[in-house]
Amino acid sequence: MIDQATIDRILDAAQIVDVVSEFVTLRKRGVNFVGLCPFHNEKTPSFSVSPAKGLCKCFSCGKGGNVVHFIMEHEQMSYYEALKYLAKKYNIEIKERELTNEERQAQSTRESMFIVNNFARDYFQNILKNHVDGRSIGMAYLRQRGFRDDIIEKFQVGYCTDSHDSLAQEALRLGYKKEFLVKTGVCYETDDHRLRDRFWGRIIFPVHTLSGKVVAFGGRVLSTQTKGIKVKYVNSPESEIYHKSSELYGIFFAKQAIVKQDRCFLVEGYTDVISMHQAGVENVVSSSGTALTPGQIRLIHRFTNNITVLYDGDVAGIKASLRGIDMLLEEGMNIKVCLLPDGEDPDSFARKHNSEGFQNFIRDHESDFIRFKTNLLMEDAGKDPIKRAELISDIVRSISVIPEAIVRDVYIKECSQQLRIEEKLLVAEVAKLREAQAAKANRPMLNPSPTNEPGQPASPNTASEGGTPPPYDAPMPEEVYESFIPQEGKEGQEFYKFERLILQTVIRYGERIMCNVKDEEGNEVPVRVLEYVISDLKGDELSFHNPQHRQILSEAAAHLYDNGFKAERYFLSHPDPTISKLCVDLINVRYQLSKYHSKTQKIVTDEERLYELVPMLMVNFKYAIVTEELKHLLYALQDPALANNNEKCDSLMKRYNSLREVQSLMAKRLGDRVVLR
Known part of the structure; x- marks a missing residue:
């Protein structure tokens, strides 16, 4: 393990413009540099490098980070491999801890x-x-x-x-x-x-x-x-x-092409991979003739969410590999299948086509995996009712492992039409299988089926049981938190947005003094941003819901009084790459006011108004949590089972009315919210 002092020396020495320039042609634009993004194809430069902050960011595909993150992403290295790469480049000796x-x-x-x-x-x-x-x-x-x-x-x-x-x-x-x-x-x-x-x-x-x-x-x-x-x-x-279950042939030569194309071709043999590379198609790996394993799937998923499986005409071989494809679905990947012409395999087909011809054939002939599997099995089933029942069960099993509810819903509708079976029956079977999978994994169900019955809550919450918000030292259960994360088209969960804004302020200004307060003896005592946030959360027995956010807040609190501690610097060089990457995302800003505005008017910065900004963010965070809990209480109160449980109903109503009062007080403080009764 590389010690923090060495990591700091590497980050101090590694100039991000210098490193990125080895892979991207950069041009100066204002105080920053811009170039074509190396992580996706584009014609207009959207990749920005800030030498002052030591950060880079593509404002089109969203990839970037500090100099270590750039090397990790571009060279597909681990965090420690990227650090060693930079240390070698800048002639920095790496001292690791003593091994047993x-x-x-x-x-x-x-x-x-x-x-x-x-x-x-x-x-x-x-x-x-x-x-x-x-x-x-x-x-x-x-x-x-x-x-x-x-x-x-x-x-x-x-x-x-x-x-x-x-x-x-x-x-x-x-x-x-x-x-x-x-x-x-x-x-x-x-x-x-x-x-x-x-x-x-x-x-x-x-x-x-x-x-x-x-x-x-x-x-x-x-x-x-x-x-x-x-x-x-x-x-x-x-x-x-x-360990063959964790390796893929060709992944070393394909990783950059997979990232750039945002798609991976999966073939069976060594020569399939080599021939496709020779034809100019480099985003290809092979399972080396074995069934796909979870380790291999995770390896592909590190680089892309999209995979196309190339098959020759061997029906028996295709059927033998279907279980592995189901595992890809379970991982949440988007899977296409392309059947090559009779007598051709990826090796022979690639030798007859150049890159453009190969890609065009795949684009014209690839099919969605569920449709492909349905058509393949229907040919076997024919009109035999037993085989058709087995086919339906097999397709339902594949649909049930898909984690995204909307995607499951679309597949159910299509399979209902294709198999000529009632949609409600497929929904019920999928829900039953997902409940069984959840029980086997010993975890609560989230989104058990594509649709919810009237009166059912969309997802569980401690509030629906009439409880109180989770205390500071007992955060909301992980499964419940995951159901709250905002998604496109999904209402609510504003507390997550304010949680990120608070954390962003902590990382940028955590050690700064935001105001002075008088102690019992009348002396003025400075209050730092981080002190205020922690005290305010503990006062209401609240915590951040995201585990990474909790970790950052906890570590910042532990180092607050260290001499020279700066939260932004500390977390940008954090040994956990997920923490440092999150820090980069939180502090990156795409747009900056030009000097023209500062000439014509006084611009008040966030740092100058921390005394009002931080308390307002905290109130917004609490308001959003209360609003979210009220929504889940309403779901719970609509449960017909409450008609026979007066005690629980009264408890929920009491909790609901109490939170409505709190919500009204918060709305008055915020000034621009109206609470309808």
């Missing part, structure tokens, strides 16, 4: 395994290029498949001769340990303790991690002259550095 003996041993083992894999990659490449069998068999095969030399070099493709121990003997001769040759799976040990090559007689495809390290190999048999080979593909076994 166990951690040091584990790190040494991992590093040794990566070193062995690098040796094996170089060995295979050398055999392909310089060995007689490599040139006459391996390279001849690759060129027969139409692969260019630059593509072969890019993907570090190699070859292993049909000698069963040539790599093993060379590795031992050079001093590589038998232990790590076996651990990586490059070699295996026979019963009589001899060391043998795992990939003999095969063309070799190295598998790279997200950061470009060789973590495994895939070997494909390619010649009938090689005797005794029965299995077409051999892959590295699982190891301390390789």
Whole structure:
């Protein structure tokens, strides 16, 4: 772990204009610099870099942050990888904490395994290029498949001769340990303790991690002259550095293209990926012939929400992969499916088309996954009622895992028409499955079905049970908070907006003095913005609902009286990248008043009016919470079950009337709100 002092030195040294200029052509505009956004295609510059603040921001796609966030996004690195990248660029020594003996041993083992894999990659490449069998068999095969030399070099493709121990003997001769040759799976040990090559007689495809390290190999048999080979593909076994459920072939070479295109193509084999790259389509990865796993899905989801699965005409193979596609739906991804012409796979099809032709075909022939799955299964079902019932159950299961209620609703309507079955029945089945999924996960249901029955609350809330707002040390349950987050077209939840505004003020001015108050002895005592916010929240037993907001407020409070503490600086260099990124989002401002306005009139800044701005934000925050709770109390009071529970009904009414009084008082203080009774 990198200590905070080192992080601060890196951020002090790294000039954002200098770093961004390596990837984007910048032009000075006023006090800032602008250029074409590197994260999406655009013709008009909307990417702004502020050297004064050390921040960048695209005001079209919204991506940006400080210099570390830019490197993370552009190079698809982790937070610590980006810090190390910048430290190397500016010649800053990184001091990490002392490792335990166990951690040091584990790190040494991992590093040794990566070193062995690098040796094996170089060995295979050398055999392909310089060995007689490599040139006459391996390279001849690759060129027969139409692969260019630059593509072969890019993907570090190699070859292993049909000698069963040539790599093993060379590795031992050079001093590589038998232990790590076996651990990586490059070699295996026979019963009589001899060391043998795992990939003999095969063309070799190295598998790279997200950061470009060789973590495994895939070997494909390619010649009938090689005797005794029965299995077409051999892959590295699982190891301390390789977990096939978490890796995707080609992700290292595709990550930037996926981000820029905001879409990922998913194929099956190694050569599918390589051929598509050669055709100019680089946003492609392969599951390497295995079913998709949650780890692989999360890896894709880091870069895009949109995925297109490319299939050849193998119906059996398509059906076998449907479960993996359902997992993509469950992750909330937008999935398209494209069926290639008969007799074609992504490899052969890409070799016959350039990038434009390939993309045009996909655009013209891709289909939404639910429609594709429905059509595919309907062909099997025919008029058989049992098979049709199974088909409907299968489609309903797929729809039920989609997290977005509106998307589920659209699919239900379409499937109702396509399958000729009543929409109400599909709604009920989807709701039943979602309730079962929620119960299995041991969590409360949110939006159990696309539509709510009259009188039902849209989502649960502690207020609907007649409770009080959550105390400062017992924040609103996470599930309830999530149901409050504002969404497009969704009413209410203004408290979330004011919560962000308060936090924005805390980050910008938390350590500033906003006013003076007199103590019991009549002495004037300065009050800082952060002190006021915390005291005001505790006085009404309230807290921020977002867990990250709570963390920021808590850490700011802990450091408030530290010498030289500045909230903005502290959180911009926070070791948790989600916190530092949130800080960037909160302090970024797109527009600034020109100097013309300050010449003609006195402009009062937020900092100059903190004494009135902060209390007003706090009142607005509380007003929005009270309004939200009143709305949920009304939902609860409409429940027909209350007719037989007078005690609970009276409790809810008492709570409702009390909050109405509070709301009226707040409205008077705010001055521009009218509360209708």
